Amino acid sequence: MNPPSFVVNAGHPALAGHFPGHPLVPGVVILDEVIAAASSMQPGLSVIGLKEVKFHRPLHPGNRCVLHFSPPANGHVRFQGRHGDDLVAEGRLIVAEERTTE
Numbered sequence: 001m002n003p004p005s006f007v008v009n010a011g012h013p014a015l016a017g018h019f020p021g022h023p024l025v026p027g028v029v030i031l032d033e034v035i036a037a038a039s040s041m042q043p044g045l046s047v048i049g050l051k052e053v054k055f056h057r058p059l060h061p062g063n064r065c066v067l068h069f070s071p072p073a074n075g076h077v078r079f080q081g082r083h084g085d086d087l088v089a090e091g092r093l094i095v096a097e098e099r100t101t102e
Contacts, residue, residue, distance in 0.1 A: 003066050004037040010061040025059040030089055034079055037067050038093055045072060045095045053091035059083060 008015070008025045015023045035047045059065055063083045070078040072095055081089040 003068055004041065005064050005066040006033040006037070007064050008033075008059070008061055012061065015061055023061050025061060025063075025065075027053075027055050027089070030055075030059060030065065030081060033065070034067060034081060034089070035093070038069055038077055038079065038095075041069060042072065042077070042095070044098050045077075046098050047093045048096050049094035051076070051092040051094060053089065055089050056087045057083070059088050 008029055010023065012025075012029070014026050014029050018024060018026050031050065031053065038047055039045070059081075065081045065083055065088055068080045068082070075095060077093045077095055079089075079091060079093060080087060
């Protein structure tokens with residue numbers, strides 16, 4: 001199974017003004033993609049927070065970011081986002097089991 005990945009196209013509304021002439025994908029967009037991918041890969045777990053997030057390299061529109069996740073342990077999932085060999089972002093997701101009401 002291939003790891004999840006995403007590409008933010010040049011027309012994404014978050015790129016307007018971030019930064020004119022040198023567009024970069026905002027960190028909040030990267031984290032939104034990380035949370036969405038983690039949630040779809042781990043049914044029954046909800047992301048309830050973020051810790052120790054670091055952005056190492058800029059991500060440019062049109063570049064693919066491949067996401068890697070550790071298995072859940074002690075309420076955390078570690079993640080890395082990479083473009084090729086470059087580490088774009090890393091951190092920990094705080095997760096909790098979803099509760100069902102019956």
